[in-house]
Amino acid sequence: MTQDIPNAAPQIRVDIVSDVMCPWCIVGFKELEAAAAQQGVTLGLRWHPFELNPDMPPEGEDLTEHITRKYGITRAQSAENRAVLRERGDALGIDFAFGPDARMRNSFRAHQLIDWAEGQGAQHQVKLALFAAHFSAGLDVNDIGVLAQIAETVGLDPTAAGAALESGAHADAVRRKQAFWHQQGVTGVPAMVFDQKYLVTGAQGVEGYAHMLRQLAAQPGAV
Secondary structure (H helix, E strand, O other), X not given: OOEEEOOOOOEEEEEEEEOOOOHHHHHHHHHHHHHHHHHOOEEEEXXXXXXXXXXOOOOOEEHHHHHHHHHOOOHHHHHHHHHHHHHHHHHHOOOXXXXXXXXXXXOHHHHHHHHHHHHOOOHHHHHHHHHHHHHOOOOOOOOHHHHHHHHHHOOOOHHHHHHHXXXXXXXXXXXXXXXXXXXXXXXXXXXXXXXOOEEEEOOOHXXXXXXXXXXXXXXXXXX
């Protein structure tokens, strides 16, 4: 399922491999979105699953403890990194509400919700709603009840969403998609594939993405 943003030509396909736990993924998307508006192109978006922490326990982990342990940095350095994210997020309209109780969550169920929503034509809307739920509202996006409510906020049936998650009907599909991107060499996110040819990793900034879009839009056959 494709989400077109905005309604203009030419259109460039972008496959985005990301995790809803990854702040740089929403930063990168918002920068890409701004670059597309600046350049007057349409993005044919497809989101794909990636888990930064596939072994995260169901109850999650304190954010600061997780970051300092995983990356071998101090609590002060962790706080500095979040300050940088807040500043960059503010410029893009992202509310990073890193409170003292912020937690890293297991995101596998969130990816299953996105997979289910793709069949409802709402993959993009649910993905963005999950980013907001985690980073701005501090909600537990591993909780089925919370995920059903998130589905409802974008106009989907919360009962159907909850049933899909309870059954695990989309678990295998998510695993297959994750395995595919691992096989393509994706080891970190955000990872964006432009026009099914060009891989760009990390949040590149508005001008970085604008440069890429200009090059692609100028290629013969761009539509």
